[in-house]
Amino acid sequence: MSGNEEDKRSTERRSYEFADPEENNLEFRHVKIGSNPGTPSLLKLPSLPQAKLPGPPKGLLRPPRLTEHQTSLTVKKEWTANVATASWEVCPEELDLVPLDFPLERTHREIRGSDACKVATRISSALQKLSIQADYNKDEAKCQTADFVTFHIRLFAGGEGCQPVVVELQRRNGPAMTFMQSCRAILNAAEGVPMDTRKKKCMPPFNKPIGEMKCLQGLSLSPKDPVKEADGSVVKAIELLKEEKSDLNVLGMEKLCHLTDPMKCSRTTSTHVAKMIILGVNKDIKVRCEMYSCLSRAGEDDEDTEGFMDLARQLRHHALRVFDNCLQLISVKDAVKEQPWIKETLIPMLLRVVQNAKSNPHCAYVATCCLSNLVSSCEHGRESVQQYDGAIDALQQASIVGREYHDLLASETNRCLERLL
Secondary structure, eight states: OOHHHHHHHHHHHHHHHTSOHHHHTOGGGSOOOSSOTTSOOTTSOOOOOOOOOOOOOTTOOOOOOOOGGGSOOOSOOOOOOOSOOSSOOOOGGGOOBOOTTOOOOSSEEEEOSSOHHHHHHHHHHHHHHTTOEEEEETTEEEEEOTTOOEEEEEEEEOSGGGOSEEEEEEEEESOHHHHHHHHHHHHHHHTTOOOOOSOOOOOOOOSSOGGGSGGGTTSOOOOOOHHHHHHHHHHHHHHHHTSSSHHHHHHHHHHHHHHTOTTTSOHHHHHHHHHHHHTOOOTTOOHHHHHHHHHHHHOSOOOOOTTOOOHHHHHHHHHHHHHHHHHHHSOHHHHHHHOHHIIIIIHHHHHHHHHTTTTOHHHHHHHHHHHHHHHHHOHHHHHHHHTSTTHHHHHHHHHHHHHHHOHHHHHHHHHHHHHHO
């Protein structure tokens, strides 16, 4: 290569490097991403001529497009069920096919030989017998158990002609063990397997304290005062009730439930705590006042968001359970006469909960249990409930709701009405 050619190339290179940017009109030299429409952006590349892609080789065909029912579920369905219905009404022609790229939960089952309407009727009947609250909306049902396990039931069409019917259960919140117990019963009922309504045998309670067991006789255990331990536990529960966070309030109320349950603590401890709440034996620890204060701060029930629990409803349910445990442990006959707050505050509150049985059957069931304890204890308790206007009507309406949605509520309201009438 001659020297003249090298000089000529170096001159051209220098002239290009020091050229004016406006003359070269290079948009990529100054880039600013913003809302200015005149600003060039990296997100909009210049259109380039595209070469025509070659077709598929001979002997191969393009895969067919997915049909409307086979696409993935990308649009969230709106829940339009405002009024609960006693049975699940499903239109088989409106069931969606299982999408090809939609992974079903392991808790699903294919029901063959039965149409969708029959399967939905079996499921709604099983939910009533299991006392599971349910709201139905076309091919989906929202369910909640007494211990706040929430799950959804969804129906799909497994093929053309809606056969087989695919039943899927999806847990949203709560203990997995309780969910699996309900799930097996619901899926078996969907197949037409009759439910076993016999009561399961529970573990018998201890007839003596654990410290008196033979395996612990050789150990040197320091003696403890159960009354002082119970007072200390109640004080810790009150501290949780005074917190501003709702989840801590629920933990405090749940702690009181355990302290008043003789199946979860000693009989001495549970009876002492029950007397503190109902009779107020310890003037320094005002448990009942803190419970009312916590419930007043909780407010009304909020609408459940997807995957989260309504803490206010859970708090009220635990509070009703505390009163139910206490009324079973102490002599209600003396308590009704000596404690005017039972007649003035407790009974009206229980009746208000029973009146809202359709919106919250779980709380209505526990409130009815409290009323049954008051009615069956003595004549004074029965008269205290009867004197309120609308008490009988509220229990009768709750009985109708129980026969449609909640079997435990139906049986308890019937038992209470038999003693009132």
